[in-house]
Amino acid sequence: xxDLLAISGLVKHFDDRRGLLGRITGNPGALVQAVNGVDLxxxxxxxxxxxxxxxxxxxxxxxxxxxxxxxTAGQVLFDGTDVxxxxxxxxxxxxxxxxxxxxxxxxxxxxRRTVGEIVAKPMRIHALATGSDLEDRVVDMLNRxxxxxxxxxxxxxxxxxxxxxxxxIARALIMKPKFVVCDEPVSALDVSIxxxxxxxxxxxxxxxxxxxxxxxxxxxxIGYVSDRIAVMYLGKIVEEGETREVxxxxxxxxxxxxxxxxxxxxxxxxxxxxxxxxxxxxxxINPPPGCKFNTRCPLATELCRQSExxxxxxxGTQSAACHLSLANAEG
Amino acid sequence: xxxxTHWTGDAGTAKSETLFQRNMxxxxxNRLSIFFxxxxxxxxxxxxxxxxxxxxxxxxxxxxxRLLPPAWMEGGDWSFPLGCDALGRDILSRIIYGSRVSIFIxxxxxxxxxxxxxxxxxxxxxxxxxxxxVISRLVDILLGFPYLIFAIALIAMTGPGLQNIVLAxxxxxxxxxxxxxxxxxxxxxxxxxxxxxxxxxxxxxxxMLREILPNILSPVLVVSTVRMAHVIILEASLxxxxxxxxxxxxxxxxxxxxxxxxxxxxxxxxxxxxxxxxLLVLSINVVSQGLRDAFDPRFHD
Amino acid sequence: xNDAVLRIRDLKTCFDTRDGMxxxxxxxxxxxxxxxxxxxxxxxGSGKSVTFASVxxxxxxxxxxxxxxxxxxxxxxxxxxxxxYRKLRGKEIAMTMQDAQTALNPAYTVSNQIIEVLLAHDExxxxxxKAQRRQARQQALEMLQLxxxxxxxxxxxxxxxxxxxxxxxxxxxxxxxxxxPKLLIADEPTTALDVxxxxxxxxxxxxIRDKLGMSVILITHDLGVVAEYCDNVVVMYAGQVxxxxxxxxxxxxPQHPYTQGLLRSIPRLSDLSRRIEPxxxxxxxxxxxxxxxxxxxxxxxxxASCRDLIAMQDCGAGRQVRCIAPGLAGGSDV
Numbered sequence: 008x009x010d011l012l013a014i015s016g017l018v019k020h021f022d023d024r025r026g027l028l029g030r031i032t033g034n035p036g037a038l039v040q041a042v043n044g045v046d047l048x049x050x051x052x053x054x055x056x057x058x059x060x061x062x063x064x065x066x067x068x069x070x071x072x073x074x075x076x077x078x079t080a081g082q083v084l085f086d087g088t089d090v091x092x093x094x095x096x097x098x099x100x101x102x103x104x105x106x107x108x109x110x111x112x113x114x115x116x117x118x119r120r121t122v123g124e125i126v127a128k129p130m131r132i133h134a135l136a137t138g139s140d141l142e143d144r145v146v147d148m149l150n151r152x153x154x155x156x157x158x159x160x161x162x163x164x165x166x167x168x169x170x171x172x173x174x175x176i177a178r179a180l181i182m183k184p185k186f187v188v189c190d191e192p193v194s195a196l197d198v199s200i201x202x203x204x205x206x207x208x209x210x211x212x213x214x215x216x217x218x219x220x221x222x223x224x225x226x227x228x229i230g231y232v233s234d235r236i237a238v239m240y241l242g243k244i245v246e247e248g249e250t251r252e253v254x255x256x257x258x259x260x261x262x263x264x265x266x267x268x269x270x271x272x273x274x275x276x277x278x279x280x281x282x283x284x285x286x287x288x289x290x291x292i293n294p295p296p297g298c299k300f301n302t303r304c305p306l307a308t309e310l311c312r313q314s315e316x317x318x319x320x321x322x323g324t325q326s327a328a329c330h331l332s333l334a335n336a337e338g
Numbered sequence: 339x340x341x342x343t344h345w346t347g348d349a350g351t352a353k354s355e356t357l358f359q360r361n362m363x364x365x366x367x368n369r370l371s372i373f374f375x376x377x378x379x380x381x382x383x384x385x386x387x388x389x390x391x392x393x394x395x396x397x398x399x400x401x402x403x404r405l406l407p408p409a410w411m412e413g414g415d416w417s418f419p420l421g422c423d424a425l426g427r428d429i430l431s432r433i434i435y436g437s438r439v440s441i442f443i444x445x446x447x448x449x450x451x452x453x454x455x456x457x458x459x460x461x462x463x464x465x466x467x468x469x470x471x472v473i474s475r476l477v478d479i480l481l482g483f484p485y486l487i488f489a490i491a492l493i494a495m496t497g498p499g500l501q502n503i504v505l506a507x508x509x510x511x512x513x514x515x516x517x518x519x520x521x522x523x524x525x526x527x528x529x530x531x532x533x534x535x536x537x538x539x540x541x542x543x544x545x546m547l548r549e550i551l552p553n554i555l556s557p558v559l560v561v562s563t564v565r566m567a568h569v570i571i572l573e574a575s576l577x578x579x580x581x582x583x584x585x586x587x588x589x590x591x592x593x594x595x596x597x598x599x600x601x602x603x604x605x606x607x608x609x610x611x612x613x614x615x616x617l618l619v620l621s622i623n624v625v626s627q628g629l630r631d632a633f634d635p636r637f638h639d
Numbered sequence: 640x641n642d643a644v645l646r647i648r649d650l651k652t653c654f655d656t657r658d659g660m661x662x663x664x665x666x667x668x669x670x671x672x673x674x675x676x677x678x679x680x681x682x683x684g685s686g687k688s689v690t691f692a693s694v695x696x697x698x699x700x701x702x703x704x705x706x707x708x709x710x711x712x713x714x715x716x717x718x719x720x721x722x723x724y725r726k727l728r729g730k731e732i733a734m735t736m737q738d739a740q741t742a743l744n745p746a747y748t749v750s751n752q753i754i755e756v757l758l759a760h761d762e763x764x765x766x767x768x769k770a771q772r773r774q775a776r777q778q779a780l781e782m783l784q785l786x787x788x789x790x791x792x793x794x795x796x797x798x799x800x801x802x803x804x805x806x807x808x809x810x811x812x813x814x815x816x817x818x819x820p821k822l823l824i825a826d827e828p829t830t831a832l833d834v835x836x837x838x839x840x841x842x843x844x845x846x847i848r849d850k851l852g853m854s855v856i857l858i859t860h861d862l863g864v865v866a867e868y869c870d871n872v873v874v875m876y877a878g879q880v881x882x883x884x885x886x887x888x889x890x891x892x893p894q895h896p897y898t899q900g901l902l903r904s905i906p907r908l909s910d911l912s913r914r915i916e917p918x919x920x921x922x923x924x925x926x927x928x929x930x931x932x933x934x935x936x937x938x939x940x941x942x943a944s945c946r947d948l949i950a951m952q953d954c955g956a957g958r959q960v961r962c963i964a965p966g967l968a969g970g971s972d973v
Binding site: 070073075098099100102103105106107109110111114115116117118119120128129132133175178179182 | 358529530531533534535536537538539540541544549552553
């Protein structure tokens with residue numbers, strides 16, 4: 008496999024422990040194991056959908072790849088270069104090629120800057136264009152995302168959520184990066200606007216030849232945009248494979264539960280049948296021993312409570328981290 | 339009981355104005371603040387134009403006029419409306435010139451302290467790590483020092499004089515904006531537009547000065563105005579103790595002090611400069627309150 | 640429906656803002672039968688939340704109800720005095736808010752918050768103040784068990800922040816249900832929750848509705864939720880109802896171009912190769928809107944006569960639509 012991005016053994020822990028003083032003052036802090044050993048690959052020009060519930064570590068994973076959070080351990084190979092080993096100046100150069108689009112269109116734009124300044128900023132930082140050339144590039148980018156030069160001198164609060172997301176996309180794409188982390192880019196938007204942004208991201212991908220890591224909690228959106236899907240639970244990937252295979256024949260009980268929790272338009276009121284998950288996501292400060300999903304899994308056995316399953320190839324393009332599906336596949 | 343949420347409408351504003359302009363408009367609609375803003379500006383004008391508007395030379399002593407009462411009292415003279423002090427100097431002129439000391443020291447101390455405090459607070463809040471530890475511990479230590487006593491000790495060592503007074507007041511004053519800025523910076527540096535700037539490869543100083551700073555100026559503005567009133571009082575206190583600007587320069591604090599022994603009979607010596615301090619400090623505080631109401635979103639409905 | 644619990648007629652709620660008069664709700668009519676679950680769908684600015692804030696008497700200055708009637712169990716609520724409103728709220732009509740985090744008072748334990756509601760409204764409590772409190776505490780425990788809080792007796796005296804998001808939403812539902820209201824208004828009860836938790840909470844509301852026989856209004860932006868849990872649906876756009884009717888029929892053969900557009904813009908797991916088609920443009924500003932079709936700027940079928948005042952019209956099988964050319968373009972492709 009010649010993936011554009013290859014992640015191996017990526018770990019991000021937030022260590023807030025305070026030693027002796029903390030123990031005395033009764034605030035010992037905590038070690039949050041947000042990302043706990045993730046291996047993933049994304050082929051050039053492909054979209055990998057990363058799905059999971061809040062607190063599973065999916066956003067942290069996206070930020071650790073870009074070193075917005077310094078990874079605790081592991082490797083991120085981008086086009087053959089280990090991003091985690093870059094020094095400050097090489098990392099700055101690398102930032103031209105890897106970008107991010109954020110969830111919250113209200114928090115992601117500096118309220119004191121005009122749209123023109125916001126979109127031009129990456130070009131200024133990397134001294135890629137100046138003067139009228141810069142303005143042309145900015146206007147060109149705004150046009151591509153469905154805005155126009157009349158918007159240059161306006162402030163973010165004068166735009167709707169969908170338009171602000173377009174500004175964020177223009178800012179991320181103006182340097183023509185190769186790889187973009189889309190961190191819940193449509194979750195904060197209205198339904199009719201979500202579709203506009205999904206379509207825009209797809210157009211941009213075709214035009215600029217982008218590769219996406221698309222993070223979302225919405226499995227329908229993930230199913231729509233992704234070539235492959237990775238399902239994350241409590242800091243680990245529990246299932247990964249081509250979109251169609253994973254959605255049609257989920258191997259991990261968590262994936263199954265996620266899929267059956269999604270309300271469907273086709274089923275109208277009446278008796279509902281679904282695998283209901285009990286309880287909440289356990290805390291990443293104190294994850295359960297064995298399989299991380301065993302506390303909520305309807306099929307958990309003694310084995311699941313004792314040993315943690317590794318991500319293993321199951322069938323076709325699918326891998327899953329489950330003792331039981333493993334048994335099924337082999338039996 | 340669940341907290342009841344009230345709907346007050348959230349119409350998107352499409353007007354072409356920045357948040358700052360919007361807040362300033364809100365401030366301008368507060369009549370009380372505007373009234374006191376004009377009084378404050380009046381004092382500033384008085385300080386700047388003192389030689390033009392003062393009827394007499396503030397140090398022009400004449401023992402024939404010693405303890406001359408205000409004009410409306412028996413024996414008063416309309417060319418010395420507020421009367422004269424123990425050396426026969428015109429009190430009104432001395433008050434007008436005294437405003438120069440109060441406003442100059444208040445403004446300079448706040449300017450110096452705010453500059454230091456903002457930079458230190460930004461560094462502590464954004465860079466974290468040892469920078470934060472050093473700055474925060476220094477702030478804690480300075481906060482433990484009693485303000486006035488330390489200022490007195492400092493002036494006792496260096497001797498009085500405008501420059502030394504400014505230093506004696508600013509040495510600790512920067513701590514206040516520093517703490518405000520550090521807190522705001524900590525909160526702002528987690529916001530996504532700051533992350534976006536990091537993702538672009540922006541340098542730390544670029545992020546601190548261009549992304550974070552413009553967004554935390556409002557609380558700094560509010561705090562600076564409140565503290566300016568405070569510094570003016572401190573300066574008056576130092577002058578009252580004889581550690582402020584030296585004679586024959588007029589300052590309100592020393593005028594109050596000079597009039598102390600005449601309080602029972604010749605009350606006007608201390609009362610008028612005292613009223614000047616009161617009015618200026620009150621005006622600045624009301625303006626500051628107005629700014630806070632306009633800028634703090636928690637007061638917006 | 641003769642046996643309507645709630646009947647809203649031509650409701651108009653306005654906000655007098657600095658930028659002009661905002662008509663957040665403009666001529667909304669709907670009715671809700673006993674035991675019915677009605678879904679109210681709309682995007683931000685559609686007026687769905689303000690409509691039910693009006694029902695709850697929670698519209699405060701600069702907002703006001705300009706005209707219309709809200710009839711609850713034969714009583715007119717528009718113009719009801721605050722005292723009687725307080726008696727009604729929490730006892731006969733209860734509302735849960737989208738954000739359980741801020742809607743619960745962080746300074747009081749969960750049991751205290753439920754007991755307060757019971758002491759204020761429940762007339763079956765008897766005896767001394769102390770005895771009433773004891774009975775109320777017992778009922779609070781039962782409510783927490785009903786909404787499925789594990790080991791409820793040990794959690795009675797916990798504070799809201801000690802609960803997870805899903806559990807907090809359950810606590811808020813428990814408070815809302817404490818006095819066994821006839822009508823529960825759930826404003827985006829699951830928007831802040833993960834899908835697995837969302838399923839739990841919606842099942843819970845459906846179960847309790849069956850058990851207590853109450854009517855439920857589910858305000859949501861998620862058509863999937865409506866499809867699975869609601870008998871009837873009201874689609875709102877820019878302050879107006881644009882379509883209503885039985886859920887299955889509306890979703891299978893939507894009549895209004897906005898409903899059709901919404902359905903086409905949602906990706907579906909059941910058909911991954913189906914392309915989504917976004918609705919172009921954005922929701923109009925609600926300030927000084929002309930009396931024409933509000934959707935026409937975004938509509939692919941707009942014509943000159945869309946500039947006239949468009950009224951709701953019947954289109955058979957208990958359905959209504961606000962469009963002069965309903966049902967064209969084949970509806971959705973379900």
